[in-house]
Amino acid sequence: MKLIYSNTSPYARKVHIAILEKQLEGDFTFQEVDTQQDAEIVRAINPLGKVPALITVEGEVVFDSPVICEFIDTLSGVVELIPQIKNARFVVLRNQALADGLMDAVVAMVAFEKHSGEALPKVLVNRNIDTIHRALNAMENQIPALGEAFDLGQISFMSAIGYIELRLPKLRWREMRPKLSAWFDERSTRPSFKSTMPNR
Ligand SMILES: N[C@@H](CCC(=O)N[C@@H](CS)C(=O)NCC(=O)O)C(=O)O
The missing domain is CATH 1.20.1050.10 (Glutathione S-transferase Yfyf (Class Pi); Chain A, domain 2)
Structure with a gap:
């Protein structure tokens, strides 16, 4: 899976912290972009032109950050970031x-x-x-x-x-x-x- 992110985006940081807390960093590659200079790249992945965006193993694109976090939380049970109750x-x-x-x-x-x-x-x-x-x-x-x-x-x-x-x-x-x-x-x-x- 690949996470498209910018270094300063707080939404991307939230997703990155979620990945680390779930101990899933080995399952991800991270592509850093500049949302202004790389606007075309970002728009080609996420029609909203925003980061973070996630490309899954199946090639599905997942956005925005709350949806990516829900997705990540389904990937392993090391810790639960969103309780079921x-x-x-x-x-x-x-x-x-x-x-x-x-x-x-x-x-x-x-x-x-x-x-x-x-x-x-x-x-x-x-x-x-x-x-x-x-x-x-x-x-x-x-x-x-x-x-x-x-x-x-x-x-x-x-x-x-x-x-x-x-x-x-x-x-x-x-x-x-x-x-x-x-x-x-x-x-x-x-x-x-x-x-x-x-x-x-
Ligand atoms: N609701 C979105 C917000 C994402 C967002 O606003 N990202 C900013 C970076 S902090 C962005 O990509 N801006 C580029 C633009 O709007 O052109 C989320 O939670 O992922």
Whole structure:
């Protein structure tokens, strides 16, 4: 199987961490792309023109990142990233959606400037920043309910916060969020998180 990814994509990092936590790295090859320079390559694989995208052994293309993570979770039973039990399952998937929405808001801010060379209008900056803070507050409230298992919801939280640290280093996301901050520091020591740190 081949994972098409970009080094800085938080969605791709989530998928990569999921592969490492499932101890499946031997089953994958990884093709790094630049979503701007290699846009044609990416579009030929994923009609949406986005990474991550997965090409299975059968040549089937799987996207987007939540679907890829569901697929990966079916591949081995070393750990279960998405619980089968109904309530626990929807909490984990909801936490993934929360983190993905946060990533969407950060990407919206970064991508506009990158693609147009212009600053994002203030009204949209404020809207995205509000979304990011609301999502972080919701994460802070979720911390006491999180279990020991590093499930897909937790992997998603880590990838989203890692992306804030990369793209919005001045955001001061830790302020007023002591539980999230301590939890992030503790989880940051995991080899899967450390080895997927973006290198630019
Ligand atoms: N919902 C998608 C979002 C993926 C996404 O937005 N990826 C960005 C990189 S962080 C991308 O490929 N952007 C290229 C583009 O839109 O041209 C997922 O979860 O996989």
